Amino acid sequence: MKKFAVLAAVAAAFTSTSAFAQALDDNQAEGSATAEVVAPITLTHVVGAELAFGSFTAGTGGTVVVSQAGVGSVTGDVVHMSDSIESADEFDVAGDAGRQFSITTTPDVITHTDGTTTMSFVPSAPATGTLDVNGDANFAVGGTLTVGASQLAGDYAGTYLVEVAYN
Template identity: 50%
Template sequence: MRNSLWFGIALAALTASPALAAGGNTATATGTATATVVAPLQITHTSGAALSFGMFTAGSGGTVSVSQAGAASVTGDIGLVTGGTVSADSFTISGGPSRTFTISTSTGNTVAMGGASRANMPLAVSAPTSGTLSSAGTFALNVGGTLTVAASQPAGSYTGTYTVTVTYQ
């Protein structure tokens, strides 16, 4: 009886062991793959918006700045003239809800006056360096900047462009 008990235990161990099945040289398991597609990041310029420095006199030079909130300030011998419109520029960023992103702006920008009296002024753009999209997937971006005005800068209307780039983190 004792031998038959040991024989039963040995037989159960052999048939229950997966390591011994099929010779014990091969095993297979199944893994899982996942993916998440996020809405593409987009930036749209607000229609009619512009970074506007208003009207000012150049005097012996200085700077004119517009904050991201749209407030003007000057340094040096610059005088703001009433009646000019001062405003920050405006963009809307959209993409995946609650996603973070970086913001960069072009450098070496200028505003220039065309015609026979060509002249320009350096433009440094001011924007936050990062942001987070809302739960609806949007972000309002305001851009300010600073103009460097030379002594006796020629009078006239100046225009220029700059770029804003947004990148998912």
């Protein structure tokens, strides 16, 4: 009987160990997942705003600079007229509150009303901005216009690209 009891104890030990091992081989736990949908960033040109280099004489050439604050200045032989009005352009940005964004501009040309004569300019915008608690921001764009020697007199106009993107 002793042998039978010892064998039964050994068999029970093997059976319970085997059952315990199976439970550890098949175990589950729950993970978690999250997502955040960010409001798209939008850029709108402020109605009535424009990058205006003002009125000037070309002389032997130079530049007209308009700061982001809308203040004009000249270099070289360019002279602003006394009634010249310069201004910076303006843009509104909307998107996800508190997010930072980058601003890029593309150099371009303005074209004389003759359709062929041009002057090149490089827009100047802040490099970055931050959307406020309402998801809004505003920024201004100045620029530098290159005026050639004896630039053709008359009216010039054109456009340029501004792009914003979340950082």
